[in-house]
Amino acid sequence: AAVIFNRLRRNMRLEVDATLLYALGRQRFIDFARDKKVDSPYNTYRCYGLPPGPICNPGLDSIRAVLSPAQVGYLYYVAQANGVHVFAYTYAEHRENCRRVREGQSSG
Structure with missing residues (x-):
């Protein structure tokens, strides 16, 4: 939220x-x-x-x-295949998270 x-x-x-x-x-x-x-x-x-x-x-x-709602500054998120969301503050971070999710890498 x-x-x-x-x-x-x-x-x-x-x-x-x-x-x-x-x-x-x-x-x-x-x-x-x-x-x-x-x-x-x-x-x-x-x-x-x-x-x-x-x-x-x-x-x-x-x-x-x-x-x-959580008091965080995140503006972006992407869901991994397991349903866990990966959050980002910037669009550049979000793009990298999306790439990792597409490639099946851990959000780690």
Whole structure:
């Protein structure tokens, strides 16, 4: 939740894959470069701010995270195959984390 709050405070696009997949009506990207151009208020790669409504029912952990977000300065994250997220302060760090995740390396 902290990353989302931090991005909103800086008027950055949220760029959340889950909202884009919701807009596309599927669970996987086919052509990410093309997919992220879809015209939808749920496409947080194009639109600023929060989408117009929820994309799912949040779990208790998600609700707790929003009510009491971690006090960190992270602006980026990427999920590893095991579901663990790797966080970054800068876009350069994020790109490196993405490369490592794609190559299956430990976030370490």
